[in-house]
Amino acid sequence: MQLEEQALGFPCQGEWLTAILSPVSAPARRGVLIxxxxxxxxxxxxxxFTLLARALAAQGIPAMRFDYRGMGDSSGAARDFEEVDADLRAAVDQFMAACPGLQEVVLWGLCDAASAAMFYARQDKRVCGxxxxxxxARSAEGFAKATLKHYYRDRLLQPELWKKIFSGRFDFGAAARSFAGLLGAAYARRPAAAAKGQDGGAVDTAGTGGHATVAAAGMTAVALPSSAQTAGTAPGAPGLHQRMLxxxxxxxxxxxxxxxxxxxxxxxxxxMVKASRQWQGLLAAPRVTRHTLAPADHTFSRREWRDQVAGWTSDWVRSW
Structure with missing residues (x-):
């Protein structure tokens, strides 16, 4: 029997965070923090996240999802994904307190939440997966190269593009400017710090305020707000890629x-992984499992994609 969800509130450095717990009827030693x-x-x-938490609970895996400080119903100033370690620790504390018998936690994150999880996990022995x-892993250079390599290749194969060209509705000038801008970003000379493996701090500047998803030629590109675009760029600080690594x-x-x-x-x-032996070694390790959902967009927006993600997650959490 699946229990009713519970609304929770808990402190974090003088602010108050809001969470929803999807509990299970039988004691569980491992849960998922979304x-x-x-x-x-x-x-x-x-x-x-609502549907994922409920799907996990239905499989006997307790799940909790929460708002960072400054987001949703949580108080405080908004912050980007590189500044949420305290929020994550407070959430793990609350999750374990709310679920008697819980001994370890799996962090589940999409997009910059995945990056935030990478930053935090090694700091907390209660995090097991x-x-x-x-x-x-956005950088101006990386995004430009990914767009040139994946977007334009796929775009040329789309019948809609050629229909626009032959009907005279294609804006060659705008396309040329966009292509030239991407070439410049992809192959611009990088500063010395980047050449030493500290690149990844500067990110694409196209996004403005909002976690916008832009569909393009069957691909999706995500733009974060300006606060996240400049994260990790302090002089001498490790870049985003290095911190994730x-x-x-x-x-x-x-x-x-x-x-x-x-x-x-x-x-x-x-x-980024293909260009780095260190990253390749990490993803090839026995402790790492990898799945690809070929037709899915960034947020797995279709029901069948969402259900597949929930299935992979629950199967993996219960497999060890």
Whole structure:
């Protein structure tokens, strides 16, 4: 029997966070904490996190989803994904307190929530695993290369493009400017810090305020607000890619990666992996499991995609 969900409130550095617990009837030693990415709240886009938590609870896995400080119904100032370690620790504390018998927690995160999970997991021995979907590894160079490689190739194969061209409705000038801008970003000379593996701090500047998803030629590209676009760019600070790498290297638990086949954010992360022996070694480790849902967009917006993600998650959490 599935129990009714519970609304919870708990403190975090002087602020008050809001969460929803999806409990289970029998005691469980492992649960899933759903980390909410981008400027959104605990329900998720198209109620994804609500439905995921309920699906996990139906399989005997307790789940909790919560709002960061400054998001949803939580108090405080809004912050980006690189500044939520305290929120995650407070949420793990509350999750374990609300579920007697819970001994360990799996962090589940999509996009920049996956990146936030990588930063945090090694700091908390109660975290035994991570489910990371389409991790955010945005840099101006990486996004430009991913777009050139994946978007334009697919775009040329679309009948709609050629219909626009032959009907005279295609804007060659705008297309040329966009292509030239991407070429410039993809192959611009990088600063010395980037050449030493500290790139990844500067991110695509096209996004403005909102976790917007833009469909393009069967692919989806995600833009974060300006606060996240400049994260990790302090002089001398490790770039985003390096911080993610160090976080995953320092975490000894199990990891499940889930990638969308029709998402530029996922492709950019995978291109980063292909360019790095260290990343390739990490993803090839026995503790890492990997799934790809070829037709899915960034947020797995169709029911069949969402259900597949929930199935992979529950099967993996119960497999060890």
């Amino acid at each position: 980390v909410v990415g981008g400027p959104q709240y605990r329900a998720g886009s198209h109620r994804q 991570m489910v990371l979907l389409n991790p955010w 160090e976080g995953l290297q320092g975490f000894s638990g199990k990891v499940l990666f889930i990638f969308s086949g029709a998402d530029l954010t996922a492709q950019e992360f995978l291109d």
